[in-house]
Amino acid sequence: MNVPLGMASRKRRKRSPRLYMVMILFLLLLAFIPICWWVVTQIPSGERVAPYEGRKQVIVFQGKPYEKPFAQENEQVLLPFDFIKEHLDPHIFWDEPSNSIIVTTKDKVLRMESEKVVAYLNRTPVDLSVPVKEIDGVRFVPFSPLEKLYPVTVRVTESGMLIVEQDGYSVQSGEVIADEDQPELMRLGPSIKQPIVAEQPAKAKVDILGERDNWYQVETSDGIVGYLPKESVRLQEIRKVTLPQTPEQAKAAPIKPLEGKVNLTWEQVSSRNPNLANIPAMPGLNVISPTWFELKDEQGTLSNKADPAYVEWAHKRGYQVWGLVSNGFNPDWTQAVLKDFRLREKLVGQILNYADLYNLDGINLDFENVYLEDKQNLVQFVRELTPYLHEQGLIVSMDVTIKSTSERWSLFYDRPALSQVVDYMIVMTYDEHAAASPEAGSVASLPWVEEGLRGVLAEIPNDKLILGMPYYTRLWKEEKQSDGTIKVSSKALTMETAEAWMKERNLKAQPDEQSGQLFVSYTDPQDGATYKMWLEEAGSIQKRVELVHKYALAGVASWRRGYEKSGIWETVQETLNKSGKP
Incomplete structure (x- = not known):
């Protein structure tokens, strides 16, 4: 049966009110959700939690x-x-x-x-x-x-917290703003939805640790850390922790270094001390360091070659005496002693006794050839020794090498840590080419010295650093072997011996731009060997001492007394006494 078009349209319109109602309810729901969300987010959390x-x-x-x-x-x-x-x-x-x-x-x-x-x-x-x-x-x-x-x-605190603060600590303080009968709620985080961790009454004092999203992170006087709204805290003064010195701290006055630049030389004592009558004047010298004390076993026993007559002689001439203490360059003995407090204490006790017995003015520590694993134990030994020496009024110095990748020659020195403890550090800028070097070369070319010096200055304060310099040279011998290779050997010469060797052969050294020194080469007509020397003399020593002014160093140290030529002391003194850069 066919239905008229008008009747079909009327039937569809009868279902429309339902649809309208659904749409209206949906729109009301969409409007109600944000309102509910807004209401929920504005209700503060009432949850309470214990601090920490x-x-x-x-x-x-x-x-x-x-x-x-x-x-x-x-x-x-x-x-x-x-x-x-x-x-x-x-x-x-x-x-x-x-x-x-x-x-x-x-x-x-x-x-x-x-x-x-x-x-x-x-x-x-x-x-x-x-x-x-x-x-x-x-x-x-x-x-x-x-x-x-x-x-x-x-x-x-009353709540059982422990508040720890160091001298000099400073922090912004504040005062809580709240009703007398309604304390301010401190929350775990910067939001009212965060749980309550404490209550702070009006005028309570707090430290302000930071701020975030209109909240201050604060610490209460009871040691509880949480958040308060910024509007509930009134900023006050900066609070600074200032602690009075204890009598012990007041007495711990730093040891005063020498006035002016240090001019030190080492006195090598192998078996017996030198004949004092044969030692010439050394103008400008103010410190002499005899190699008197050396570790001789794994039990921490020191050998002793000290001479009270030497100390008396030195003091009469105005020299301080810094007795040298060596580890004997034995890594196994050194390790055994450094790793055990009781042996370190035994070694410390001997040093203190000898320093007092011989009326020394200081101690020079010369620890070389040490295992890398003993690096921190060496620092600890120096930290345990130095306070006692300072208590006796002695100056403490320590010898170090320049920086390199060699574990037992350089890497075992924790230079920054050691420099915080001792009064002076002496950098031994020599043996660029050591006795067993496979090739001939300078003991300490000037570019090598300056590069090494800059390296250690990155770790040691310049006003604590003393530049070590050699008074010797090496005579190198190069011999051609039957297989075509070159055999290289050397021996150390004093300045005077090197000059005499050249004089015997009627040789004259020439400036060597690469090393900054005088250089001589000679081929012996009898054995066909070639001899080479990079000389130490007044000119090279002057250039080294000038680095003291260039880098504002504490002074110089020379290895060793007796290797120098007459007149070197005047060169060192005159150059060292100059002010400013050369």
């Missing part, structure tokens, strides 16, 4: 919580060893053989053995209320014996 996820005995170091807790025993605070090393003293040392904590300062050495209630401060017994101990695998150190050594303040 409920952890107890939290250390708060200058606004930052530390992952390990502190400990308390007999009302004494104990700090984790790792915390002290990370934040207070990177040089605190754990000595495994003696099971001891060792702390060194400019003039103090403190040793605390685990589970022992007696410590030793500069070898003097000190009673402890609580010993060093291990708790749940964490090594703890009592703070009481450290408080006079470290410029640090610690405070246990």
Whole structure:
């Protein structure tokens, strides 16, 4: 049956109101969702959480919580060893053989053995209320014996937190703005949806650690860290931690270096001391360093060749005497001594006794040929020795090489760490071509010296650095072998011996632009060997001393007395006394 078109249209229009209602409800829902979302986001969180996820005995170091807790025993605070090393003293040392904590300062050495209630401060017994101990695998150190050594303040709050701050720490302070009967809520993060971590009453003091999204990150006086709206905090003055010096710290005056530039020479003493009557005048010299003390076994025993008559002779001429202490260049003995506090302490004791016995003015440390693995133990030894020497008023210097990739010649020196401890460092800028070199060359060409000097100046302050220079040369011999190869050998000559060798052969040295020195070459008509020398004389020494002014160094040191030619001391003195660059 056919339905008229008009009737079909009317039937479809009867279903339209339903559709309209659905559309209206949908539109209302779309409008209601943002309103609901806005309402939900504006409702502050009422959740409350414990500070630091409920952890107890939290250390708060200058606004930052530390992952390990502190400990308390007999009302004494104990700090984790790792915390002290990370934040207070990177040089605190754990000595495994003696099971001891060792702390060194400019003039103090403190040793605390685990589970022992007696410590030793500069070898003097000190009673402890609580010993060093291990708790749940964490090594703890009592703070009481450290408080006079470290410029640090610690405070246990009512909530059981430990606030630790160093001298000089500064932070913006603020005061909480709140109703008297309604404290301000401090939240875990910068949002009202974050849980509440604490309440702060009106006028409560807080430290402002940072800001984010109109919130301040703050630390309360109770050691709790959280967030407050910026409008609820009134900024106040900058708070700075200023701690008074303890009597021990006040007495730790730095050792004064020599007035003017150092002019040092080493006195090589192999078996017996020189005849003092045969030593000529040395104008300008102010320090002499005899090679008197040397490690002779793995038990830390020092051999002693010191002579009180030599010291008396030197003092009458105005020279300071810095006794040289060598490791004998034996890496195995050195390792055995450096790795054990008890042997290091034995070595320290001998040095102190000899320094006092012979009325020395300083100690020069010459440790060479050391295993790379003993690098930090060498630093620790110097840190343990230097405070005692400073306590006796002695100057401490140490010899180092220039930088290179050689482990046992250069890499084992931690120059930045060592330079923080000693008063002077002497860079031995010689033996560019050592005795066993496969090719002939200068002992210390001027470009090589200056390049090496710049390298160590990147690690050592210039006002602590002394330039070492050679008073000797090497006579090189090149012999052609039957197989066509060249055999190279050498022997060291003093300035006078080198001059006499040339005079015998009627030779005259010529300037060598590449080395900055005088150079001579000679072929012997009898054996066909070629001889070569790069000479040390007044001109080369003057150029070396001029580097002291160019780089504002502390002075010069020469190896060794007796190798120089007459007149060299005047050259050094005149050049060293110049002011400014040459």
